[in-house]
Amino acid sequence: MTASVTVAVIGGGSFGTALASIVADNGHPTRLWVRNPELAEAINREHRNPRYMPDLQLPETVQATSDLEEALEGAELVFLAIPSKGFAQVLEQARPFLKPEQLLVSTTKGFEEKGFKLMSQLMAEITGFTHLGVLSGPNLASELAQKQLTGTVIASDDDLTRATVQQVLGNRYFRVYANTDIYGAELGGALKNIYAIAAGMAAALGMGENTRSMLMTRALAEMSRFAVSLGANPMTFLGLAGVGDLIVTCTSPLSRNYRVGQALGQGKSLDEVVESLGQVAEGVNTVRLVKAKADEMGIYMPLVQALYLVLFENHSPREMAGSMMGNEQSTDVEFVLPRDEVLKSAQKITRVASD
Ligand SMILES: NC(=O)C1=CN([C@@H]2O[C@H](COP(=O)(O)OP(=O)(O)OC[C@H]3O[C@@H](n4cnc5c(N)ncnc54)[C@H](O)[C@@H]3O)[C@@H](O)[C@H]2O)C=CC1
């Protein structure tokens, strides 16, 4: 029997609700903060979240509230499950009720536009606390709600945070693996949303399994190149927060980002798709932010560039496939053979041929 830990989950969308259900299932007192008081009342009355997870029966020990002070009072571990666009704002609101001994863990898979910041950076800046972590992995909320077996990663350089999250969340259907590479885990979760949109589009265009497999593998090369430029460890991309999350979101229609890509591939407009989703698909904004950052830092990201044109410059999804095949033939794994060396060899034979 493990010790009971009081947990607050800030954000009662699909993921926050699924997470609260696991925590409570494991016997820990659980608060769930939602901004809408009527939704909080409905959750407490019906023991389910009628807006985001209507089919998930919540343990009665999940207590919903729209009062941040009440949610955070006495909480030892706080999960932040707010979409990236509202993350900083909610954390600022919560700041007066937070204490340095509390452990703060972000589950958000996106970037803050101002300054291109990760959620772990926002947590450090806004709170100045040291017990910080990031949770990321192949964790589709609807599968978690059905207790389908899966795993996740708690990334933190603080051993108390890693061990506590493993103890609080781990159970017979959910395994929690530890990592110290916060940026790697966080970037894996945020960047894979981009490629899930591309994969959904490829599926809608009827592309074959070879194509989808190449797309995912080149996505892994591209996302790890970007992440390493921002200080992440490339090895993290071999784990659940890297390739694990990439596979699930690039293959499952349960992923909202994949569904955005599918709908675009079927000829719907981006506005139409986002409007009809009713939930967040972080990848749309992430494409825009990552493209700007890659341009600024001179990082080669052909898939991001091509997807940006489809999402924001009215290029057709078929053009994206064409541009993907027209790019330079580069290195397979650049941590084995650097891209510059391949380019140099190509230039050498071109020179010889033209002499
Ligand atoms: N749903 C999933 O399968 C998973 C989601 N995530 C990540 O978790 C984060 C949250 O996603 P979901 O719960 O799925 O989103 P959702 O769209 O299902 O729900 C969003 C929740 O955040 C609230 N919210 C939105 N903007 C807010 C703001 N400015 N202030 C306060 N509350 C606000 C909404 O009212 C709602 O409760 C995202 O970054 C997502 O990528 C991570 C793992 C899995």
Ligand SMILES: O=C(CO)COP(=O)(O)O
């Ligand atoms: O991050 C997720 C699964 O790990 C959820 O993906 P979507 O946001 O695309 O639904």
